[in-house]
Amino acid sequence: MVRKLKSILHFVDRGPAPSLLPILRSQQQGEILALMLGDPALELSLTEIASRTKTPHPSVFREIQRAEQAGLVTTRKVGGTRLVRANTAALTIPGWRRC
Template sequence: MRSESPALLPILRSRHQGDLLASLLLHPTRRYSLTELAKQLNAPLTTVQREVERLLSADLIAEQRVGRSRLIRANTSSPYSAPLTQIIMRAFGPQLVVKEEFSLLPKLQALAIYGSWAGRYRGNAGPPPNDIDVLVIGAPPRVALYEAADRVEQRLDLPVNPTTRTPHAWDEATDALTRQLKTDDLLWLVRPEET
């Protein structure tokens, strides 16, 4: 079965390729096993192996063998590393960066991205997203919430719009936005049961 090019960046072969590049390029000093990458990307190991082989042959990533394991990392000495990192950060970085920055919030119960970026990630056609809409379920301090949004904005160079709902308000869904969000295809980064 042939995978379709991702709506976020159609020059890539697949969303798995974009997610793989994001994981490696946004954490350039970290080494990953193939199994770890497959689990993180929620992708079949064979798919990850194929994508890794393509990226290795293009010299975009490097590998180190430790016993029978292959450890993969970004090849920061590639002349394409810096510009590719910028592009991948903008297109596929939001889910990683939002999770890294917002999951540190106290009293966080769930975290999701919605709106145009989530739609493109899911494959809906349209122009590149101009912002990132973030849903926080919980009761984090407002200052901490907006500091997290500012950190994401600085890293992605995109405006971040955080929306908060208490667990009760989320469950009851008495306002129009909450009702709409409950019917949308949210990209959950931290599911309610994971906290």
């Protein structure tokens, strides 16, 4: 049984994982989250986020939707503008708020 399991594991083994396994989907996602979570008092429109991160507006929209679903940011609508800010209640890592 152990020999069979080892042969199966050997078959699916694709080598070691990179030492710094990325946890973000893309560079754009990282830049957007760094911008928003780096200054929790900051409130920006999707257009401002797109401009500051040099990211296409549709990509910003999708990434902000994902971040909001994950509880990392909150959004509110003012007229036709969606404003985004960090969800400070979600920033529970000790020391995060002092950065």
